[in-house]
Amino acid sequence: MSEGSTKRDSNALSPAAEINVAPEKQMYTTWPDMIRHWPKTTFCIVSNEFCERFSYYGMRTVLTFYVLNVLKFSDNAATMFFNGFAVLCYATPMLGSIIADGYIGKFWTIFSVSIIYAAGQVVLALASTKKQGASIHPWLDITGLLIIAFGTGGIKPCVASFGGDQFELGQERMLSLFFSMFYFSINAGSMISTFISPIFRSMPCMGQDSCYPMAFGIPACLMILATCVFMAGSFWYKKPKPTMNVFGEVARVIGRAIANKSHSNESLPHWLDHYMDNHCCEHDNFCQKLRIEKRNKKACQKIGFIDDVKSLFRVLIMFLPVPMFWALYDQQGSIWLIQGIQMDCKITSGGLLLLPDQMQTLNAVLILVFIPIFQIIIYPLCSLCIELTPLRKMVAGGFLASAAFLITGFVQLQVNTSLPSLPGSNEAFLSVWNIAKNGCDVSVSMNAQTHKLTYQEYLHLYDDKEKNVPSNYYTIHDASKPPSMSFDFTGACPDFASNKPKFNVTIPKLEGGKIYYIAVTPDGILNPTMVKPDKPTEGTGESAYSILSLTYNQNFAYCRVDGVTATDGYLCDPKRPSDFFYWERAYDYGTDDIIENVVYAPGAGSGNAYSYDFKAVRPGKWHLYKMGTYLAKSVTQKTKGREAINSSLSETGQGDEITSQGGVYVIAVIDDNNTKKIEYFQVVSSNKVNILWQVPQIVVITAAEILFSITGYEFAYSQSAPSMKALVQALWLFTTSIGDSIIVLITALNLFSNMATEFFVYAALLSVRHFMAYGHAVMSSKISININLF
Template sequence: MPGTVCGTNYPLSICFIVVNEFCERFSYYGMKAVLTLYFVQYLHWDKDLSTAVYHAFSSLCYFTPIMGAIIADSWLGKFRTIIYLSIVYVIGHVVKSVGAIPTVGSSDMHIALSMIGLIMIAFGTGGIKPCVAAFGGDQFEEEHGKERQKFFSVFYMSINAGSLMSTIITPILRSDVQCFGGDCYALAFGVPAALMVVALVVFIGGSGMYKRNPPQGNVLLEVCKCIGYAISKRWKRSKHEEKKKHWLDWAEDKYSKRLIQEIKMVLRVLVLYIPLPMFWALFDQQGSRWTLQATRMNLAFVEFYHIMLNALMILIFVPIFDLIIYPLFGCCKINASKEMATGMIFAALAFGAATWVEVNVVKTVVNPAPAEKALLQVLNVAGSPITVNVPNNNLFPDPIAPLQDPAEYVTVPLQASSAELDFDIGWNNTNLKCVQMFNETTANSLIVYSEGGFLNTFSENVTVSIENLNYEIPPGFTMSQNKTVGRGVYSAVSVCHGTPDSCSDVDLGLLDFGASYTFVLSPGGGDSIAVTKMEDVLANNIHVAWQLPQYVLMTAGEVMFSITGLEFSYSQSPANMKSVLQAGWLLTVAFGNIIVLIVAEGAGLEQWIEFLLFAGLLLAVFVIFSIMAHFYTYVNPEELDKVYLDDSKYAARDGKKRRPSDSLQMNKPDKSTKL
């Protein structure tokens, strides 16, 4: 070993690998933290297109690892693959940053540079992703399995530390630093580019200390040929030929027993991976469904918390699990598959908690009107109580008092996409008829007066200034358009009517998250202005802190599932296929996102039902995975070197010919060690 950390069994080379991973993850997550806003605000794409491109980029980042793994295991080796694809990664970041400079070309040029940059970043980050973790594991001797297991925990912590810092810093760089007359996206993308350069320099700096396993040739092609030959031979076998214990054994007459045994090992692990995408389907919704859930909750004092909460909790949980939970599991003889299954349980419980939160959140949220229906509220400024009757619908059974705050919107059925509705209005012992046009899926306010936003009852124009927004409201019981302002107490809002000298400050009180208000302005005593505040849509009264339990449960599940699976993928793969199996592990993440798209876009369920469905699906997968894992036999890939020493394609380490062994005795690892 070239060098160790302070006399321990930890190679000094892993310090360079961990720092490299921290900088690379800072680079990746920092760029992604502002990517959607860049699409919407800078490229002026709509939200649907922005979301589609964002998820397409994310998916590509998890499909490209198989490319990097094949290159590393077959031709270049892990070290050179990381170097070359990191250069592609850096160039992609630079191109992306240049595309965010307004003075560079036209809008089409910005779009082209952005897409080229994102594609290069996807190939860079995806290509090195399976190599870095496996390369770190290569630095340890086989007898130092416990140290290698702790390395994967530290490695995972470096990922989340980089994620945490970048998701705090890059949004600040975008919004608080102004350049080219607006938000500085060029700087927000440029800093991640600089961190990727640092990652590359640090990794190269440790080149003299690394233990490098040379590539074994085009392993994947050899594997495919062996599998194809075995299938063909088994299909064409005669009835008199002796049956084989395993279908791959039909390739023994052409391929080495060692290669056949290695393929068996890899296939057993890949089969075990089949149920795993369901976990990632739940996990990745933290950045989509859970974030959207948070936007409908009260975010007082904790805005943007959801961006960094998972990464922060990972940094807290990993040391706790390493010092307490994993040793306890070791004492109880709980192996890797059982730990991963426990992680699934935690994730399912997290979605159970999310379901409970969602059920309570929807109570304060006004959903859009469905097809062939419209939302309606009635505002009475007539000075005396009124009754409103919609023919064939008892929507307003009680009289409506003057300036009464509407309790909630009611749903009005329409016969087509738009319809005229008749209203019978009783006022001062007089019945009046009113006809109004409504369009489907819209929200409407019916104003009843004797002779939405701010309602002007003055005889002249009224100007309301709030948060640098101006409302110009004509006279005659007209209403301003709705606008969005930040949450806060607005105790001195300027209201001007008539001449410039007629401005007054009015108190609007607290404007809370998620609420929609209508303010009726009318003359008060003297020169004062009377304000009547109506809450059309109730504020989000469920605080976002209620999401904390689901994040705690999901983070606990992630630590048990992801870190364990990462080390399991390394420990159960042959030396010449470690990157390929790491890529297979990462592919489960990509397929998990596909599951989300299928369920979320295809099922059309209410959100709480969808959460409950995902929890139920993961519990079902937990049962399937537990049964599959029960029949899985843990292996020690290094035993291949001791058993097949003189196989024709794998010379013995001492160069002497030995008789090939007819069978392979696999040693099970010490179950007290977490895999």
């Protein structure tokens, strides 16, 4: 779910939060009276909240994909980037609270920070209009996100409480309805945006097969609209003046108490009481103000404030396990999304895709469903057997979160079966691919291992369970000193092997940690060609394709032909990026899709072959064409339409229907005077586990949130002193920042090569932290906390 759906979201304060009240008026409880006396300006605040939540979650939902595919960060770097951004978003509310409470007030804080917030969204949207590799990346993107983090954090502590300020005593029923509307607007904004932003992302635009400018631009427009809507009520809002910087006062009390205690031999009931050692009410403005209000010359504001700070410390004990909970929960937008990329997104036989980032919508929907279910059914039933205290709810929620990650780990174990095996840093994997000639068999020997390959066969780099063929590639343990290989040809073989049926080939030095294949072609035995085993990360069901072209070294077009017949003509349309993929030479200021000029092994053939880069291609029916030297797409020229490209196309004879997802393939284009044919080599298995297997872990983590997050915040808020409520809210949000910092730290240490292991470790860490923290909470409560905790 979106955090905003619960009281974890800082925008959502309790109805009691910081409301300046006028003398009590008549209580309005009937609908006609409430409608007549309702503060109309609150509709501006609720509408503002809807737009702001739509803006934030719309941007946040697709951010990981943007970092992976445009900024080209690795999985680990993308995780650190996403959760590092979350760290800032949930650390800055403290600053927003200080500014609002101590300096310019809530209204001006919301307005000024909203302008900054909208500017950050615009900067990010503008940055996304530039292609990957542009010089503005990632610096302009980071600038925009830093501004957004300050903006969303700055207004978090202010909006809900500012809405509450518009009500007076006697309007408690109306105030409760306002917060219900407020929570609904949070959920509506986040739920809608998490569903439609991935759709915007997946649409083609600006010459690309995805549209991040739209995915970021629409949230930017919503944030501008949110600011305008908020300002629409500016002349009618009640605008309480700032009173006291609570955070600064708490820090000052703690600092002076510690200093005084270090110089005092006197034993006091609590170390904070040492603040009073040198306190003088005559020099304290707050004490003087209290004396005037109470008409009591002996009144001391600091005595009550110190008691409030003591209660703050007692409440903070409840926060001990909270950061670890958020360290698990906030992986939904980063590591769980990366898991979703490795899964099969097709959910119907007709090919309907459920995008990985759309899975976050389920969380937002479930929280709306679960809240009444827990309140009306589960809690009353459980109360028949055991007293449901806040501590017990939070313990249950913590263990449910651990269970969610255990489920995630077991799902990942199945996902791992379709992931590529990678060699060690000094190793290399080597496959052999026989595309010599129909009827020509090749026996390959290396290190006393012999494999016989018929025509079109290759050594599998993965376990192909559909064909019941295990992986049987060669492992070279020292890539810098690979052994020689022997090739024995039998049957009707090409000319190069007819006169010399056996070849001993010396393999050149290879790069450690890489995967290679040797293609046996009609013209000879090629030297090893490197492959990229990385699955596509675009998130719309793609598979990755490379081309190995014999003799031909110009441009290719891969065009969608679903529903197109030969009489239609103009099969390729460069202006439809999701239906047109290409491999080109010398485009976009010198980019070249040929990544390797592959030569034949000495004495085992002559000529050249060309290895083209891997491109992510969406599901559908496709046809491969040669374009010669024609440039269909380049930033140096205007993209031309179907008529222009049609005259430059020539047939390869290759047509293919892509139904699976996540596979990595090499297409061999054999085109010389004697032979014209197309062959396929699958390097990495397709995704096998359906994305709907993520549903159980999302259901469990959502139930955990109901028990842990909502209960924890409500309890901490209710037990904190009135003067500490805003600070408790900011500190609650800060626990999210700490939780995301834990994710960044563990990811930066790069401790796990297996995501399943990582999920199991997170589950264990939360369970252990739960036992430790609540053991401490139990002991502390028995000693000093006089509240109904258990």
